[in-house]
Amino acid sequence: MVTVDIQTEKCTGCAHCRDVCPVNVFELRPTSEFPGMVDDPAVAAKFRFRGEKSVAVNGPECIVCEACLFECEGECIDITDDEGNVHHSTYK
Ligand code: SF4
Numbered sequence: 001m002v003t004v005d006i007q008t009e010k011c012t013g014c015a016h017c018r019d020v021c022p023v024n025v026f027e028l029r030p031t032s033e034f035p036g037m038v039d040d041p042a043v044a045a046k047f048r049f050r051g052e053k054s055v056a057v058n059g060p061e062c063i064v065c066e067a068c069l070f071e072c073e074g075e076c077i078d079i080t081d082d083e084g085n086v087h088h089s090t091y092k
């Protein structure tokens with residue numbers, strides 16, 4: 001089974017992942033729903049945090065198209081495919 005993991009402290013809430021995913025893996029939720037969450041300062045130095053965080057609500061539906069991996073500002077999405085290979089995000 002494919003798993004989609006998000007390093008939430010690095011997620012800016014840009015919503016790019018939700019917008020590009022063809023199978024609706026992601027949902028955006030208010031940062032207030034993540035108690036104790038501290039936004040990553042290294043990411044905050046480069047991008048604006050929008051007050052929301054992405055959650056991979058339909059991770060098993062991922063077809064590993066990799067579209068989200070190139071659109072993720074926080075470079076915080078990791079996808080593990082059926083063979084156990086991990087695909088990391090790199091913002092382009
Ligand atoms: S790699 Fe998976 S989660 Fe990312 S956009 Fe493609 S189908 Fe969606």
Ligand code: SF4
Pocket residue numbers: 006010011012013014015016017018053054071072073074075076077
């Ligand atoms: S693309 Fe990355 S930084 Fe943007 S909302 Fe999705 S997980 Fe967060």
